[in-house]
Amino acid sequence: xxxxxxxxxxxxxxxxxxxxxxxxxxxxxxxxxxxxxxxxxxxxxxxxxxxxxxxxxxxxxxxxxxxxxxxxxxxxxxxxxxxxxxxxxxxxxxxxxxxxxxxxxxxxxxxxxxxxxxxxxxxxxxxxxxxxxxxxxxxxxxxxxxxxxxxxxxxxxxxxxxxxxxxxxxxxxxxxxxxxxxxxxxxxxxxxxxxxxxxxxxxxxxxxxxxxxxxxxxxxxxxxxxxxxxxxxxxxxxxxxxxxxxxxxxxxxxxxxxxxxxxxxxxxxxxxxxxxxxxxxxxxxxxxxxxxxxxxxxxxxxxxxxxxxxxxxxxxxxxxxxxxxxxxxxxxxxxxxxxxxxxxxxxxxxxxxxxxxxxxxxxxxxxxxxxxxxxxxxxxxxxxxxxxxxxxxxxxxxxxxxxxxxxxxxxxxxxxxxxxxxxxxxxxxxxxxxxxxxxxx
Amino acid sequence: xxxxxxxxxxxxxxxxxxxxxxxxxxxxxxxxxxxxxxxxxxxxxxxxxxxxxxxxxxxxxxxxxxxxxxxxxxxxxxxxxxxxxxxxxxxxxxxxxxxxxxxxxxxxxxxxxxxxxxxxxxxxxxxxxxxxxxxxxxxxxxxxxxxxxxxxxxxxxxxxxxxxxxxxxxxxxxxxxxxxxxxxxxxxxxxxxxxxxxxxxxxxxxxxxxxxxxxxxxxxxxxxxxxxxxxxxxxxxxxxxxxxxxxxxxxxxxxxxxxxxxxxxxxxxxxxxxxxxxxxxxxxxxxxxxxxxxxxxxxxxxxxxxxxxxxxxxxxxxxxxxxxxxxxx
Numbered sequence: 001x002x003x004x005x006x007x008x009x010x011x012x013x014x015x016x017x018x019x020x021x022x023x024x025x026x027x028x029x030x031x032x033x034x035x036x037x038x039x040x041x042x043x044x045x046x047x048x049x050x051x052x053x054x055x056x057x058x059x060x061x062x063x064x065x066x067x068x069x070x071x072x073x074x075x076x077x078x079x080x081x082x083x084x085x086x087x088x089x090x091x092x093x094x095x096x097x098x099x100x101x102x103x104x105x106x107x108x109x110x111x112x113x114x115x116x117x118x119x120x121x122x123x124x125x126x127x128x129x130x131x132x133x134x135x136x137x138x139x140x141x142x143x144x145x146x147x148x149x150x151x152x153x154x155x156x157x158x159x160x161x162x163x164x165x166x167x168x169x170x171x172x173x174x175x176x177x178x179x180x181x182x183x184x185x186x187x188x189x190x191x192x193x194x195x196x197x198x199x200x201x202x203x204x205x206x207x208x209x210x211x212x213x214x215x216x217x218x219x220x221x222x223x224x225x226x227x228x229x230x231x232x233x234x235x236x237x238x239x240x241x242x243x244x245x246x247x248x249x250x251x252x253x254x255x256x257x258x259x260x261x262x263x264x265x266x267x268x269x270x271x272x273x274x275x276x277x278x279x280x281x282x283x284x285x286x287x288x289x290x291x292x293x294x295x296x297x298x299x300x301x302x303x304x305x306x307x308x309x310x311x312x313x314x315x316x317x318x319x320x321x322x323x324x325x326x327x328x329x330x331x332x333x334x335x336x337x338x339x340x341x342x343x344x345x346x347x348x349x350x351x352x353x354x355x356x357x358x359x360x361x362x363x364x365x366x367x368x369x370x371x372x373x374x375x376x377x378x379x380x381x382x383x384x385x386x387x388x389x390x391x392x393x394x395x396x397x398x399x400x401x402x403x404x405x406x407x408x409x410x411x412x413x414x415x416x417x418x419x420x421x422x423x424x425x426x427x428x429x430x431x432x433x434x435x436x437x438x439x440x441x
Numbered sequence: 442x443x444x445x446x447x448x449x450x451x452x453x454x455x456x457x458x459x460x461x462x463x464x465x466x467x468x469x470x471x472x473x474x475x476x477x478x479x480x481x482x483x484x485x486x487x488x489x490x491x492x493x494x495x496x497x498x499x500x501x502x503x504x505x506x507x508x509x510x511x512x513x514x515x516x517x518x519x520x521x522x523x524x525x526x527x528x529x530x531x532x533x534x535x536x537x538x539x540x541x542x543x544x545x546x547x548x549x550x551x552x553x554x555x556x557x558x559x560x561x562x563x564x565x566x567x568x569x570x571x572x573x574x575x576x577x578x579x580x581x582x583x584x585x586x587x588x589x590x591x592x593x594x595x596x597x598x599x600x601x602x603x604x605x606x607x608x609x610x611x612x613x614x615x616x617x618x619x620x621x622x623x624x625x626x627x628x629x630x631x632x633x634x635x636x637x638x639x640x641x642x643x644x645x646x647x648x649x650x651x652x653x654x655x656x657x658x659x660x661x662x663x664x665x666x667x668x669x670x671x672x673x674x675x676x677x678x679x680x681x682x683x684x685x686x687x688x689x690x691x692x693x694x695x696x697x698x699x700x701x702x703x704x705x706x707x708x709x710x711x712x713x714x715x716x717x718x719x720x721x722x723x724x725x726x727x728x729x730x731x732x733x734x735x736x737x738x739x740x741x742x743x744x745x746x747x748x749x750x751x752x753x754x755x756x757x758x759x760x761x762x763x764x765x766x767x768x769x770x
Contacts, residue, residue: 010466244765250766253765253766253767324455324456324457325457325459325463326456331461331462331464333461333462335461336457336459336460336461336463337456337458338458352463354463359457359463362465365469365470365524365565366566368473368566368709369708370708371659371712374713374762375715377762381764382713384713402764402767408461410464413462413465414465416465417466417468417469417473418469418566419469421459421460423461423462424459
């Protein structure tokens with residue numbers, strides 16, 4: 001099989017075997033949910049319900065307040081108990097709407113068009129996506145309606161569906177491609193119509209042969225959609241790396257994919273678009289891989305947004321006694337959690353639970369200039385020198401070395417034999433430089 | 442304590458909170474140092490076989506002296522020894538010494554290697570020159586006669602107490618390598634006079650391959666070093682075979698193998714980019730042939746590597762990769 005890729009990168013152990021062949025299982029509707037009013041990149045939403053209000057599943061409970069923002073809907077039928085600050089998986093306490101389930105489930109539709117989507121206008125479709133609160137399901141949670149509305153002078157030529165799932169452990173996208181191929185293809189076709197492109201590419205890492213086969217079979221009759229098997233290499237699923245692998249274009253530093261005529265959407269996003277347009281369901285579900293050696297029975301779970309992590313872990317048989325670390329997302333870019341009370345948000349691709357054995361203490365040594373971080377960095381930076389500049393407080397030097405181009409994929413720190421927390425240092429530097437620039441302007 | 446793995450109390454007991462990534466290649470500096478020692482074992486075994494336990498004594502003295510020096514200097518700065526790189530420095534330094542050398546010189550060289558070669562810059566990772574080579578350079582400059590008094594191996598049947606190395610023989614007029622069996626027994630298997638670790642090219646290469654397979658050394662450096670010596674040496678040989686040695690002799694004689702596989706590949710003092718590694722290796726080869734053929738010394742491995750060490754920061758700077766998505770300036 002001919003496979004494309006990008007240069008540099010790393011090869012972390014995959015650990016996909018926990019869940020890659022586990023069928024998607026819906027989680028029973030939880031008794032209560034905590035729905036954050038910010039789950040996306042952009043402005044927080046404004047709640048449109050009050051404490052005591054009765055809400056139905058799919059009902060708008062917080063509306064977007066800016067161009068880059070995204071609606072929030074109730075994921076269950078019940079009563080608003082409290083609007084206040086609760087722990088958010090990003091590590092902060094953040095405003096959320098707490099809803100307690102009551103009575104039988106009743107649904108609110110996201111639109112009431114009766115005609116098939118082929119007959120709707122692009123504007124109507126875009127409005128449905130915006131109304132449904134769809135954001136990028138790959139992890140960054142960028143509002144999809146914004147992504148598919150490039151300025152008029154940017155002509156989109158290449159539309160890519162991201163089915164790489166290069167993070168170790170995670171298998172949510174993999175299972176979606178295997179089990180929801182039809183829905184995903186239709187979602188892709190809707191997005192193609194919105195973007196006015198003839199061709200779409202679905203990039204899949206070649207460690208998912210079953211997904212590639214099913215995708216190829218389901219697109220046989222569709223000449224516009226091409227399946228691109230990709231080399232198994234981290235971070236193949238990073239937007240810029242994926243574009244490079246698919247059509248050899250490099251997104252200029254500081255620019256967006258649309259500047260090279262590309263739009264990339266995740267597999268889950270395409271399915272969310274299908275559900276909103278065809279099934280009239282807003283973005284209230286999310287497929288979460290609950291995995292790791294600390295989970296009794298790892299599974300791929302279909303969960304309602306706002307369900308506490310503890311419910312998903314309970315559903316998977318609970319945790320083993322020597323659990324040491326819980327992450328939202330995969331091991332390369334995931335966020336460590338201090339509590340299981342945090343809810344599933346639109347960007348929760350996985351809950352990774354690791355035992356003591358998988359989280360050994362790693363002693364930090366001084367840099368021995370081995371150059372492995374340089375060879376691993378997909379953005380062609382020199383991570384060790386940037387980290388050193390940050391440590392010394394030389395932020396301007398770090399900026400000159402290209403620190404702002406870092407995508408925080410973690411390849412450098414993964415490779416580092418001195419166990420230097422390179423990404424952490426780079427994040428500190430990026431924040432500092434942003435602060436400095438804000439002050440200046 | 443590093444910033445990572447900071448335990449936090451919570452309902453589950455203690456969950457670890459740290460910044461991503463949470464997975465690691467499980468390779469660390471200590472492992473690499475152990476690997477280098479392991480890779481040098483074949484050469485150590487050969488040296489004991491040829492020179493007797495005396496060479497073991499030199500090795501042990503050097504390692505002990507390096508460890509003690511590092512311990513004392515770290516203590517002075519309130520730091521603790523952690524990576525075990527002093528063992529590697531001591532072992533490598535011993536490999537470059539004649540087996541009959543007085544142990545006092547071994548201690549002196551070790552102190553210099555660790556003190557001036559490494560700790561004065563702030564310890565492992567910050568040094569400019571390969572510490573072991575710097576230690577040897579110090580001894581060579583201070584006690585040139587002691588450093589070039591070679592003993593024949595135990596397997597050689599000779600009357601003389603001292604003996605010329607093949608390279609010295611070539612340089613100073615008594616060529617001792619004549620035919621294939623001289624090559625095989627002498628250069629490749631190591632039955633020749635020379636330093637403790639530079640006799641058997643085969644034993645050194647074996648360890649070198651192990652390091653490369655384990656990704657603990659960059660293959661580009663030995664390959665480009667050896668290749669450039671072979672090509673450059675070959676050109677001179679073709680010009681005048683009577684005056685210059687043939688390229689195969691170049692490859693297997695002296696400390697080239699030890700230098701190429703263990704000294705030039707020292708991560709700290711070699712470039713961090715792939716292109717840089719090629720430039721570094723070719724530069725080493727160029728200086729080596731220059732020194733061997735036209736310099737005042739019979740051997741040039743040490744100086745060729747030290748010279749390239751000195752310009753490594755420059756190489757790093759000029760070979761810094763262009764950021765993804767930026768136009769090549």
